[in-house]
Amino acid sequence: MSYIVIDYLMRPTLRQLEYIVTVARLGRFGLAAETLNVSQPSLSAQIAEAERELGARLFERSRASVQPTATGTEVIRRAQNILREVEDLRAAVSGGVPFGGRLRLGVLPSIGPYLLPRVVAAIHRAQPDLRVIVREESTQHLEQGLTAGRLDLIISTPEDHPNTRQTRLFNEKLWVAVARDDPLSQATGPVRAESLSGRIFLTLDRRHRLSRIVYALASDCGGIVSDEYEGTSLDSIRLMAASGAGIAIMPELYAMQHKDRKTEVAIRPLAIAAANRNISLLQRASDSDPTGLDLISGALLSEVKSLGLS
The missing domain is CATH 3.40.190.10 (Periplasmic binding protein-like II)
Known part of the structure; x- marks a missing residue:
């Protein structure tokens, strides 16, 4: 009788993918280590191990900053997608809470305070276990945050975010x-x-x-x-x-x-x-529609209607 031995340990690990994405987002190993609550040597060692597993260098390091290599940019994009899929999986088996229980929503500061208060309240009534974390940022920073995976959805002017899937609001x-x-x-x-x-x-x-x-x-x-x-x-x-x-x-x-x-x-x-x-709700073009997207867009469009916008 023959047996097939399967290594169930994924390499790089999900934790290593999280480390890679965080370093890419923050641009510094020290700041990433602090955010992840790990030591900087441990973070560096884990990313070095992931680079060995992948057979490619992911970051160019300097005293001033850390920049992804061409290969690293592609790995980071795929890692972001994998981590989002895992969040969706966790939500699916934990009572259906969308966005893994945490929605990171970016919005223009000229929109957020005047549109979102009742929207966030409506979302909370429908999904009490979903945390909505709102970040008010400039158009430029919203684009960077969505691209890097720091934000799940943004509310912004659609012409400034060409590589996105867009739901028109008003x-x-x-x-x-x-x-x-x-x-x-x-x-x-x-x-x-x-x-x-x-x-x-x-x-x-x-x-x-x-x-x-x-x-x-x-x-x-x-x-x-x-x-x-x-x-x-x-x-x-x-x-x-x-x-x-x-x-x-x-x-x-x-x-x-x-x-x-x-x-x-x-x-x-x-x-x-x-x-x-024009103002729209935007998501990455590469993403499938996340669980809960209809809830978010529906709450926004309901508020838009109540305000008399079109």
Whole structure:
């Protein structure tokens, strides 16, 4: 009688794949070791063993940083997929909690506080054991986080994330905020392009899609984007507009929070064709639809409808 001996020990191991992905995400062995709660020598040894098993060098190391090799980039991508599949497997056998019990959701800071509170509450009611971890980041950092596997899903402007699967949420119009003594504050209707000629526009820094939209609007209207001030938040831009430093361009969700308040600015809608942006729920193109995606998109679309967006 003959026997076939099967080695059930997968190499590299899942733990080693987790180490590889974490080092790639953080770019430093020391920081990765701290995040993983292991010693740096142990982390280095495990990755060296994985490299021996795979027969390829995965990282180029320097004093300043760690960069994946060409082979390492492919290994990291596949490792991210394997780890996500394992999370889905665990969810399937542990009561069906989606995203392995933890959804890492990235969102634009100009969207998150005004769209997500009731969405997160609805998700919690439907899946009490699912933790929703929200990260507010710039467009650029959302792209990096989704690509690296640091984020499971993101809510952002779809044109900035071409290699994704996209669920459209809504089209958001843009508004203008001006100081109370500004001539534009004397009316309440939509503001047209000719009224903005020669004006100074205020916006976020250039890592944000909103900044690029504002630059295009300024060009179309004959205005100028301020080279003396770049805001880090919509609140800071609004306050600068209140001081008379320029006009602030605001997304609709934010503007709706302030338009009926007796604040230091007057807020009016823009009647300009390009004064809008599309917002979508995005996932990696290489991913199959994760368990729970319908729950997340459904909660978001329900909130969008309640807010009167389309």
